[in-house]
Amino acid sequence: MNRVYLLLGSNMGDRQAMLDSANLELIDALLPDYLEVASLGDAVNTSQVLETEPWGFDAPQKFLNQSFCCLTELEPRQVLEACQRIETELGRVRTAPRFNEAGERIYESRVIDIDILAFERGNGGVWEAVEVSEPDLVIPHPQLQSRDFARRLYVEVREAMAPKNVGKKKINKK
Numbered sequence: 495m496n497r498v499y500l501l502l503g504s505n506m507g508d509r510q511a512m513l514d515s516a517n518l519e520l521i522d523a524l525l526p527d528y529l530e531v532a533s534l535g536d537a538v539n540t541s542q543v544l545e546t547e548p549w550g551f552d553a554p555q556k557f558l559n560q561s562f563c564c565l566t567e568l569e570p571r572q573v574l575e576a577c578q579r580i581e582t583e584l585g586r587v588r589t590a591p592r593f594n595e596a597g598e599r600i601y602e603s604r605v606i607d608i609d610i611l612a613f614e615r616g617n618g619g620v621w622e623a624v625e626v627s628e629p630d631l632v633i634p635h636p637q638l639q640s641r642d643f644a645r646r647l648y649v650e651v652r653e654a655m656a657p658k659n660v661g662k663k664k665i666n667k668k
Contacts, residue, residue: 497621498524498573499612499652500562501635501644505548506605507585509558513543515584516606517562523576524566538564541650546643550601561611561647563655570613570626570633577608611635611648 500520504512521538529537541561548557566573582588585605592600612634614621626633638644 495616496566496568496624497563497614497616497655498566498568498570498610499614499648500577501559501607501609501611501647502562503546503557503559503607503609504605505553505555505557505603509555510543512584512606513558513560516580516608517560519580519583520562520577520608521564523580524564524568524573526565526567529565538562539651539654541647544643544647548601548603549637549641549643550599553603555603559643559647561644561651563651570610570624570631571628573610573613574631577610581606581608609635609644611638611644612652 502513502516543558543560546557613624
């Protein structure tokens with residue numbers, strides 16, 4: 495069994511409704527159907543919702559952000575594909591990344607954004623942090639430590655889900 499930590503964000507339209515819809519779609523896509531738990535809270539957890547300024551660009555509407563964690567049998571690539579499918583189904587139009595003259599990425603408003611923050615693999619009661627380094631998938635998220643709101647929400651949901659013993663396993667595909 496694996497555990498995935500995501501960051502959800504929206505700054506267009508009914509932001510809270512978008513986060514709620516994304517949460518439901520993520521549970522449906524990521525949580526195994528057969529999983530037997532005493533309550534959904536044993537397999538899924540969400541953080542508080544924070545209103546934040548756009549990160550890396552100016553926009554008239556602030557973001558609502560929330561961290562989401564759940565158990566899954568999917569692997570990191572499959573989680574990424576599920577997240578991107580859900581973003582599209584919820585109305586996100588994905589455009590090719592743009593960069594300024596300094597080579598920095600230019601961000602823009604979006605109806606929904608789902609980022610993979612971290613991924614853990616369960617191994618005999620121990621959760622091992624998984625690292626992935628691929629051109630379109632980097633885990634842990636490369637900006638996790640530089641975005642205070644993302645780090646705070648991640649820590650909140652991780653503390654609610656994670657035991658104290660976490661090891662590390664690295665996957666490096668090119």
